[in-house]
Amino acid sequence: MYFWHTGILTYDIEKTLDILCELPGTDRDKWTIFEVDFPDEEMVTGDGGRLRVAIGRIGGTGGVVYELLQPMDDKSYHAKKLKERGPGVHHGAYVCEEGQKETVAALLERGGKIVWECMHGDERCCYVECNGTVMEIINVCPFMPE
Numbered sequence: 001m002y003f004w005h006t007g008i009l010t011y012d013i014e015k016t017l018d019i020l021c022e023l024p025g026t027d028r029d030k031w032t033i034f035e036v037d038f039p040d041e042e043m044v045t046g047d048g049g050r051l052r053v054a055i056g057r058i059g060g061t062g063g064v065v066y067e068l069l070q071p072m073d074d075k076s077y078h079a080k081k082l083k084e085r086g087p088g089v090h091h092g093a094y095v096c097e098e099g100q101k102e103t104v105a106a107l108l109e110r111g112g113k114i115v116w117e118c119m120h121g122d123e124r125c126c127y128v129e130c131n132g133t134v135m136e137i138i139n140v141c142p143f144m145p146e
Helices: 013-020 077-085 100-109
Strands: 002-009 032-038 043-045 049-058 064-071 088-095 113-120 123-130 133-138
Touching: 002 077, 002 133, 013 049, 013 064, 032 113, 049 077, 064 077, 077 088, 100 113, 100 123, 100 133
Parallel strands: 002 064, 088 133
Antiparallel strands: 002 088, 032 049, 043 113, 049 064, 113 123, 123 133
């Protein structure tokens, strides 16, 4: 298991990127921006929906990876969390290529609760909330930004 990124909920990816890319060593051209659908049939727990996502590094090569999440609807888990808590840090993401089920089970044994889970292609993504902190446990790393 290894740390992949910090997930941030935002109302506007472009405005958030404008701010982040003012930091030294942060190159906007190296951020990947895309949209992804989480249809109801892929959902195990929580509400699906559509997200606009940006993934990149703060501080250039070797810097910290951030994932910006902008809900594109008002019914999804992410939209509800953004409305409830406002913009800011949402989760820390960990890639667990082996033993994902055991990792999630260990978090649940310690009082965690699955708040969002989906099967998206080969990816199995699970948000577990433990004592107010959300951890994303994913079985594959889709890509690592430069």
